[in-house]
Amino acid sequence: MSTTTTTADKIVRRRVAVEFLGKGMSTADVALVLGVSLSSVKRWKRAYRLGGAAALEPQPRPGPRAKLTSSQRERLRRLIVAGPRAAGFSTELWTCARVAELVRREFGVEYHPDHLGRILHDLGFSPQKPQRRAAERNEAAIERWRTHDWPRIKKRPGDGGQHSSFSTNPASACNR
Numbered sequence: 001m002s003t004t005t006t007t008a009d010k011i012v013r014r015r016v017a018v019e020f021l022g023k024g025m026s027t028a029d030v031a032l033v034l035g036v037s038l039s040s041v042k043r044w045k046r047a048y049r050l051g052g053a054a055a056l057e058p059q060p061r062p063g064p065r066a067k068l069t070s071s072q073r074e075r076l077r078r079l080i081v082a083g084p085r086a087a088g089f090s091t092e093l094w095t096c097a098r099v100a101e102l103v104r105r106e107f108g109v110e111y112h113p114d115h116l117g118r119i120l121h122d123l124g125f126s127p128q129k130p131q132r133r134a135a136e137r138n139e140a141a142i143e144r145w146r147t148h149d150w151p152r153i154k155k156r157p158g159d160g161g162q163h164s165s166f167s168t169n170p171a172s173a174c175n176r
Helices: 007-022 027-034 038-056 070-082 096-107 113-122 139-153
Strands: none
Touching: 007 027, 007 038, 027 038, 070 096, 070 113, 096 113
């Protein structure tokens, strides 16, 4: 059997197992033919006996209840969009630790900062790394330097300067 099976494949396999069992095949033989464990076949047999074909369908596996309601999540999204300064922080940089503090302060809910990445992703945010730039940066002066000064001082091949008499080609070494 394939190592990756879809939900539909699993349902078919369970139904086939029950069909084989109904024809008198032993649970060990069914497990061998289908390439599954004996305990799985026994579990499917018991489920079918107690609940019929519907019991062979996959059951939803709910996780723990969310700590924040959908309206609280939406409010959190708005608070994050408003910015860290509006939330009372000293700089314009969100970190998971700051978001955890905001959630604790606003909603009374504790989250470990490492777990907030998933919540932030669900809210439509992605990790961003701020670029290090000086606050005094003058974009116009930088662009002027790039377009005017740099081309003027940049070395160009064949600009009339002295050329080296040494070759960088190893084959032309004169120590033969």
